[in-house]
Amino acid sequence: MKNYLTPSELQAALSLRDLSDPAQGPHAMSLLLAEITTALERLWSIAVETHRLSPLVATADNYDRLGYSPDDVTRDSRHSRHVSPTVMLRSHTSAGVPALLDSLHGEMGHYDRLHAVPGPVYRRDTIDRTHVGAPHQVDLWRLKARGLLGSAELDQMMAAVVDAVLPASVCPDVQWRSTPATHHYTDTGRQLDVLVTQPDGSREWLELAECGLVAAQVLRGSGLDPRRWAGLALGLGLDRALMLRKGIRDIRLLRSENPEVRAQLLDLNPYRPVSVMPEVRRDLSLVLGSAAEADVELLGDRARTALGAEAEMLAALEIRAVTPASGLPTAAVERLRLTPDQVNVLLRLVLQPLDRTLTDGEANLLRDRVYLALHRGRVLELISG
Known part of the structure; x- marks a missing residue:
């Protein structure tokens, strides 16, 4: 369908x-x-x-x-x-x-x-x-x-x-x-x-x-x-x-609004690097309905949709591990309230605006928006308060 x-x-x-x-x-x-x-x-x-x-x-x-x-x-x-x-x-x-x-x-x-x-x-x-x-x-x-x-x-x-x-x-x-x-x-x-x-x-x-x-x-x-x-x-x-x-x-630089970058996208001369903003990483422990949902393209598209105009801050989205409920310790299954057909996915977000430094609070809010868009479990683990 x-x-x-x-x-x-x-x-x-x-x-x-x-x-x-x-x-x-x-x-x-x-x-x-x-x-x-x-x-x-x-x-x-x-x-x-x-x-x-x-x-x-x-x-x-x-x-x-x-x-x-x-x-x-x-x-x-x-x-x-x-x-x-x-x-x-x-x-x-x-x-x-x-x-x-x-x-x-x-x-x-x-x-x-x-x-x-x-x-x-x-x-x-x-x-x-x-x-x-x-x-x-x-x-x-x-x-x-x-x-x-x-x-x-x-x-x-x-x-x-x-x-x-x-x-x-x-x-x-x-x-x-x-x-x-x-x-x-x-x-x-x-x-x-x-x-x-x-x-x-x-x-x-x-x-x-x-x-x-x-x-x-x-x-x-x-x-x-x-x-x-x-x-x-x-x-x-x-x-x-x-x-x-x-x-x-x-x-992402090809659509950058940074004046120093935009000025260099008006010709075909070699690019001169502009000061790079630091990366902020956030790891997510997700519950998905099945291993088939642990698809980096599908999750990436959902993350982009969830962030809308702020999706440009996403530098990378990586699946670190996919574990079925049967492969997790009993305590983890109980804490996440997994059903037998669900899987636990460890996902890493790399956040990096091109024109400014991201604060921890902003990164946490973005992390939680992505988490809520992707997570299919009954227990929520939010960090932005």
Whole structure:
């Protein structure tokens, strides 16, 4: 059974600023997106069309028409945000592609164009310094009629994207690789990784994008003959790309209201760290209905909802232990008044505002709000008084 967003939750999602859209104000993310599309435009000497689409999409466009199976786990409300049985907030910008392909049905001559579909996407996700519940993506689809596109063009595309995101003038030692990957709407799927140098000098492979040749069944679904049409599809996480480009370690900084931070998000120059506020940690002992509820994405989403505008203070949410009632000492079971099917979950919150120091009292209030939103037991353990 699906859970649907409340009107207030939907309104909050739709009011979120799209950092990739220059019409909503200047931001480094829109500058980076422009560099990426310009690089591909120059590479292939073709026109680029950017599509700013509503994040409300038909569930069929988000899943069925892109090759997802009816029982795919990503359809579950624990991972996606549904508005009704047939409408949802897109979980990837690829959801805008089926309608785009439909619009090409009448093209009878030569056609070769790059389509960019950027914007926020909405999903249940973990809470840490590299993940948020509404990250930005861009889908880049080169569609061509009366011509071939294959692995060679896909390699060109990956190389151009890496060079646009991490140019040699900024990252002279960057390397990239592609490894086989399976996607619902591509053939010859690839995962694009980059080897980057971390602030401590270590080298690490990080995923930058996923790509492949557009699958024949996706073309056929829009009435396009795969014998006549070909395509390349690449999906890129814009938050991750911008963090790599500027050397930003905490994804929350991309929406920071701190004037010192905001001023640095108007260009693509390396980020100069602003004074970091101290972390405050709070450990929670929760009772949940079952082990299945001990899901870091589900609990993270509930915590964000409980804190509302103050959710930006959550730097991390970590599950430390999950113990069934049968695995606890008798005294603990009695103190928590656990039933046999319930579990005890030890959860750690890391609270860290980006612009000020959090007092112990404020941290305790935030801790208790999260606790009340997540706890399913009959005994409450509040600490804020």
